[in-house]
Amino acid sequence: MAGRFITFEGGEGCGKSTQCRRLAEALREKGVEVVVTREPGGTRLAELIRGLLKDERDDPPCDRAELLLFLAARAQLVKNVIGPALASGAWVVSDRFSDSTFAYQGYGRGLPIDILRMANDFACGGLKPDMTLLLDVRPETAIGRMRRREAETNTSADRIELAGAEFHARLRAGFLELAAAEPDRIRVIDANGTPDEVWCQVRQNMIQYNIF
Numbered sequence: 001m002a003g004r005f006i007t008f009e010g011g012e013g014c015g016k017s018t019q020c021r022r023l024a025e026a027l028r029e030k031g032v033e034v035v036v037t038r039e040p041g042g043t044r045l046a047e048l049i050r051g052l053l054k055d056e057r058d059d060p061p062c063d064r065a066e067l068l069l070f071l072a073a074r075a076q077l078v079k080n081v082i083g084p085a086l087a088s089g090a091w092v093v094s095d096r097f098s099d100s101t102f103a104y105q106g107y108g109r110g111l112p113i114d115i116l117r118m119a120n121d122f123a124c125g126g127l128k129p130d131m132t133l134l135l136d137v138r139p140e141t142a143i144g145r146m147r148r149r150e151a152e153t154n155t156s157a158d159r160i161e162l163a164g165a166e167f168h169a170r171l172r173a174g175f176l177e178l179a180a181a182e183p184d185r186i187r188v189i190d191a192n193g194t195p196d197e198v199w200c201q202v203r204q205n206m207i208q209y210n211i212f
């Protein structure tokens, strides 16, 4: 079977990483070769860029610098990891990809979407996911999960997580608008429930690939 490129998207605390892991495990149990990655990150250079983007010290990147850093990380990830994996017939499951740029830097930061699309196409050579699972959660659900995780892991919110309620509301609306524009590719999943409830919906969306 040909490789597929599946991405998970959503706002903070929506549970993407949890469902990425679960999908990868389930695919491997079915004998599918799977490469799991995340954005920003997934290569040595992209992980270094991730560190720069999350740096909490003074002189945070301005909106355009932030965009270009995300795109540089993506260009490297596509060239060195995602492209070769798909070419070899493996499935790629990615925690975030281009739709995060449109939502965060476009709807969130207010950079023009047409420029983002052009720059993003240049960065990733026009590569698009076969399917994107958008995990949609109510703001109060997301905040509750993030606070719980901070308490459990003794960490604090990062620069982007702290961007404020209005920013996060624009993000959520932006993601839903992206999904409405491409309903075949972007599937909206109600991610307010338990991990098992969310997984049922993820699995349901995989049915078209005749895997489960």
Ligand code: T5A
Residues within 6 Å of the ligand: 010, 011, 012, 013, 014, 015, 016, 017, 018, 019, 039, 040, 070, 096, 097, 098, 100, 101, 102, 104, 105, 145, 146, 148, 149, 160, 161, 191, 192, 193, 194, 195, 196, 198
């Ligand atoms: N970004 C990224 C941009 O601005 N532009 C871009 O182009 C790209 C690619 C990445 C940041 O960069 C921004 C977006 C982000 O702000 P990150 O650290 O990778 O930073 O952050 P996130 O991608 O937001 O990932 P998180 O790990 O913070 O959140 P997840 O992956 O959504 O959630 P997950 O699975 O780790 O779960 C969070 C907590 O909730 C629990 C988990 O156990 C965990 O404690 N949980 C649930 N609890 C109850 N019910 C469920 N269904 C649960 N699912 C998970």
